[in-house]
Amino acid sequence: MQVAIIGAGMAGLTCASRLADAGHVVSVFDKGRGPGGRMATRRVEHESETYAFDHGAQYFTARELAFQAQVRAWEGDGIVARWPAAKEDAWVGTPGMNAPIRAMSEALDVRFGTRITGLLAERGGWLLEGEGVPENRFDTVVVAVPAEQVAPLLGTHAPDFAEDARDVTSEPCWTAMVAFEGRVDAPDTLTDEGAIGWAARNSAKPGRDADQECWVIQASPRWSRAQLEREAENVGEELLAHFARAVGDLPPVLFSTAHRWRYAMCEKNDAGARWDGSQRIGVCGDWLSGPRVENAFLSGLELARLIEG
Numbered sequence: 001m002q003v004a005i006i007g008a009g010m011a012g013l014t015c016a017s018r019l020a021d022a023g024h025v026v027s028v029f030d031k032g033r034g035p036g037g038r039m040a041t042r043r044v045e046h047e048s049e050t051y052a053f054d055h056g057a058q059y060f061t062a063r064e065l066a067f068q069a070q071v072r073a074w075e076g077d078g079i080v081a082r083w084p085a086a087k088e089d090a091w092v093g094t095p096g097m098n099a100p101i102r103a104m105s106e107a108l109d110v111r112f113g114t115r116i117t118g119l120l121a122e123r124g125g126w127l128l129e130g131e132g133v134p135e136n137r138f139d140t141v142v143v144a145v146p147a148e149q150v151a152p153l154l155g156t157h158a159p160d161f162a163e164d165a166r167d168v169t170s171e172p173c174w175t176a177m178v179a180f181e182g183r184v185d186a187p188d189t190l191t192d193e194g195a196i197g198w199a200a201r202n203s204a205k206p207g208r209d210a211d212q213e214c215w216v217i218q219a220s221p222r223w224s225r226a227q228l229e230r231e232a233e234n235v236g237e238e239l240l241a242h243f244a245r246a247v248g249d250l251p252p253v254l255f256s257t258a259h260r261w262r263y264a265m266c267e268k269n270d271a272g273a274r275w276d277g278s279q280r281i282g283v284c285g286d287w288l289s290g291p292r293v294e295n296a297f298l299s300g301l302e303l304a305r306l307i308e309g
C-alpha cells in the first residue's frame with residue numbers, strides 16, 4: 001500500500017512509523033522547514049554564538065503503557081531524558097525538544113518544505129496538490145495537521161471529518177525567547193505569574209549548553225488572545241517586562257525574539273482518530289485526543305491500528 005501522510009508532527013510520524021513497520025510504502029509531507037511541528041526547537045546564530053530554544057511543547061509526560069514503552073525506547077537511544085525541574089514525571093527531548101521527531105523523520109521518507117494544498121480523488125486513489133509534490137497516486141491518505149488546518153484539505157472529500165475539526169478550538173500562545181548575559185535570579189521554571197503562563201530556563205534542561213542563560217517565556221492563553229494581532233517585537237518586549245516584574249532585575253539581554261503560536265493547545269477530545277475505509281482516508285492529531293504530546297502519539301497509533309484493520 002502506498003500511503004501519503006500530511007503532517008510530520010508526533011501524530012503523523014507515529015502513524016507513519018507503524019505503517020512503515022507493517023511493510024507499507026509511506027511518504028510524509030510537511031510544510032515546515034525542519035522536524036518539530038509543535039515540538040519545535042529554534043536554533044539561532046547570533047554574534048558567533050548558537051542559542052537554542054524549545055519554543056513549543058516544554059516537556060511531556062507518559063501515562064499510557066504504549067507511550068511509556070516508546071519513551072523508554074527513546075531514552076535508550078539517548079534522545080529523551082527526565083527533567084524533574086518541571087514535574088516529577090516530566091520528559092524532554094535531548095539535545096532539543098524536537099529530537100524524537102527528528103529521529104522518526106530520519107527513519108522515514110519525509111519531505112519538509114512541502115505544503116499540501118489539496119487532494120484529488122483519482123482511480124480509487126489520491127493525488128496530492130502543492131508545489132514540488134510528486135505526481136504518483138497514493139492508495140491511502142492520512143491528514144495529521146492541527147484542527148484549524150484540516151478543512152481546506154478535507155472539506156470536499158470527508159466533510160464530516162472537516163466538520164469535527166471545525167468544532168475544535170485551540171488557545172494561542174505568544175512565546176518570547178531570550179538569551180541573557182548572566183544568570184537570572186529565579187528557579188528553573190515559573191508558572192502563572194500574571195501575563196506569564198509558563199517560563200523556563202531552557203539551558204537548564206538536560207543536554208543543553210549550561211553555560212548559556214536561555215529562557216522561554218510563554219504568555220497565558222488569555223493574554224495571548226488579547227494581544228493576538230500585535231507585532232512580535234512589541235509583544236516580546238512586553239513579555240520581558242512582565243518577566244522582570246515576576247523575578248526582579250534582569251541581566252542584559254544578548255538576544256531576544258518572539259513567536260506567535262496561533263493554535264497551540266487544543267481542547268480535550270476523545271475520538272482518538274477517524275478512518276474512512278471506503279475512501280481510504282484518515283485523520284489523526286492531538287485535536288482528536290487531547291492537548292498534549294502523548295495524546296498526539298496515541299492518536300497516530302490509533303489511526304495506524306484502524307488502517308491495518
Ligand SMILES: Cc1cc2nc3c(=O)[nH]c(=O)nc-3n(C[C@H](O)[C@H](O)[C@H](O)COP(=O)(O)OP(=O)(O)OC[C@H]3O[C@@H](n4cnc5c(N)ncnc54)[C@H](O)[C@@H]3O)c2cc1C
Pocket residue numbers: 006007008009010011012029030031032036037038039055056057058059060061114115116117144145146149173175218261263264265284285286287290291292293294296
Ligand atoms: C506553545 C506550546 C506549548 C505546548 N506545551 C506542551 C507541553 O508542555 N506538554 C505537552 O505535552 N504538549 C504541549 N503542547 C502541545 C503539543 O506540542 C502538541 O499537542 C503536539 O505536539 C501535537 O502534535 P501533532 O502531531 O498533533 O501536531 P503538530 O506538531 O502541529 O504537527 C502537525 C504538522 O503538520 C504540518 N502541516 C500543517 N498543515 C500542513 C499542510 N497543508 N501541508 C504539509 N504540512 C502541514 C505542520 O507543519 C506540523 O509540522 C504545546 C504546544 C505549544 C504550541
